[in-house]
Structure formats: C-alpha cells, structure tokens
Amino acid sequence: MAADLTPMDRPAGHSIPLRNTPERYGIVAQALHWLIAALVAVQFVLGVKAHGLPLGLERLILLARHKSLGLTLFALVMLRLAWRMYSPPPPWSSQAPLRTAARLSHGLLYALLLAMPIAGWLLSSASNLTVSWFGLFSLPDLVAPDRRLAHWLLLTHQTMAWLLLAVVVIHTGAAFWHHRILKDNVLTRMLPFTRRARRSGRPP
Numbered sequence: 001m002a003a004d005l006t007p008m009d010r011p012a013g014h015s016i017p018l019r020n021t022p023e024r025y026g027i028v029a030q031a032l033h034w035l036i037a038a039l040v041a042v043q044f045v046l047g048v049k050a051h052g053l054p055l056g057l058e059r060l061i062l063l064a065r066h067k068s069l070g071l072t073l074f075a076l077v078m079l080r081l082a083w084r085m086y087s088p089p090p091p092w093s094s095q096a097p098l099r100t101a102a103r104l105s106h107g108l109l110y111a112l113l114l115a116m117p118i119a120g121w122l123l124s125s126a127s128n129l130t131v132s133w134f135g136l137f138s139l140p141d142l143v144a145p146d147r148r149l150a151h152w153l154l155l156t157h158q159t160m161a162w163l164l165l166a167v168v169v170i171h172t173g174a175a176f177w178h179h180r181i182l183k184d185n186v187l188t189r190m191l192p193f194t195r196r197a198r199r200s201g202r203p204p
C-alpha cells in the first residue's frame with residue numbers, strides 16, 4: 001500500500017520514490033504516464049498519415065509501425081494498471097464534483113487506451129492484414145477477412161481515436177487549470193523535476 005512507506009518510497013537525496021506516496025506519483029507511474037502519452041501522439045501521426053496515403057509500400061510500412069507501437073502501448077497500459085494495483089495513486093483531496101470528474105475521465109482514458117488496440121487488431125484481421133510485432137512474431141487473426149466488418153471497425157477505430165483526442169485535450173486543460181488557477185499540486189505530483197509538491201488542494 002502507498003500509505004506504509006518503505007525505504008523504496010523514500011530514497012536518499014531528492015530523487016523521486018519508485019512507488020506512489022500519499023503526496024506524489026512515483027517514478028514508475030510517471031515514466032509510464034509520459035511514455036504512454038508520447039506513444040499516443042506518435043500513434044496519431046502514423047495512423048492519420050497512413051490513412052491519407054494510397055495503397056502501396058509506404059502505407060504498409062507506416063501501418064506496420066503503427067500496429068507494432070499500438071501493441072506495445074497496449075502492453076504498457078496493462079503494466080500501468082498492474083502497477084496501479086500494487087501502488088495506488090495518491091489520494092485526491094479536491095471537492096467531490098472534481099474528484100468524480102477526474103475519476104470518470106481517467107477511467108475513460110484507460111478504457112480507450114485498451115479498446116483502441118483491440119479494435120485496431122480486429123480491423124487488421126477483417127482487412128486481411130497480418131499484425132506482427134516489429135516483424136519478430138505475428139499475432140493470430142481475431143476474425144476472418146470481411147469487408148463490411150472492416151468498414152465498421154475502421155469507423156469504430158476512427159471514432160475512438162477522435163474521442164481519445166478530445167478527452168486528452170480536456171485532461172491536459174484540466175491539469176493546467178489545477179496548476180494555474182487552483183494552484184494545487186495535481187500537475188506537479190505527475191512531474192519528475194519538481195522537488196517540492198505544492199499544497200494538496202484540500203477544500204477549506
């Protein structure tokens with residue numbers, strides 16, 4: 001539990017603890033958060049670029065990277081959820097409506113981060129495209145080739161992508177709103193380079 005601190009949570013010097021503490025996210029949760037955020041951005045660039053290209057080698061190469069990175073992302077999100085169970089996030093101390101909004105948006109982010117790769121894998125199978133992980137091994141097809149299903153799955157994958165983008169924009173806006181307007185520690189506790197966390201935003 002995050003509450004019973006061990007030396008692993010409080011290493012010497014000013015370095016960030018491995019596990020989450022009641023005050024801040026630990027280095028593992030932070031690293032996974034920012035790595036996943038960066039990969040999502042790359043996924044958008046690759047997906048949109050591939051979608052705009054005519055059928056051909058360049059499109060296939062971009063799509064192969066998109067699929068491999070998408071599977072990596074799926075594994076990292078699973079790892080992140082497992083780590084979250086082992087080391088629960090720092091508690092929220094803002095008012096109930098903000099807590100509920102944060103819980104809902106984080107839940108939606110996790111749901112989309114897991115659903116998108118599955119929809120992508122289904123889409124590839126229905127489009128008769130092999131899914132391999134950086135050419136090292138191939139994954140089995142989840143469904144038989146089917147043009148109608150592929151069309152429907154592409155729409156699903158696209159809709160989820162734009163929904164994910166919208167939630168990420170709101171999420172980022174909310175982080176800066178906490179930092180600039182509420183002046184609490186919500187953003188700084190997810191940042192590696194802030195030594196001292198701000199006040200916890202506890203309601204008066």
Ligand code: HEM
Pocket residue numbers: 040043044047048049050051052063066067068069070071073112113116117118119120121123124131154157158161164
């Ligand atoms: C979180 C992970 C992912 C994100 C954010 C993402 C995002 C996107 C985006 C933005 C597009 C372009 C849609 C458009 O331009 O309208 C796209 C297309 C696509 N994605 Fe993903 N994707 C992810 C994971 C995956 C995975 C794991 C696979 C397959 C295993 C996959 C397969 C595809 C395919 C086949 C296309 C269609 C490209 C085309 O032919 O037009 N995606 N994705």
Ligand code: HEM
Pocket residue numbers: 033036037038040041084089092102106109110113168171172175176186187188189190
């Ligand atoms: C694709 C981009 C992003 C995704 C998918 C994402 C996802 C998430 C998720 C799922 C959480 C919940 C962590 C947990 O408690 O388990 C979280 C927390 C957080 N994210 Fe992001 N995030 C993204 C980008 C950003 C950006 C750009 C910022 C700010 C500039 C940001 C700031 C934060 C902060 C401050 C928290 C901690 C909130 C708290 O303490 O309650 N995120 N993010």
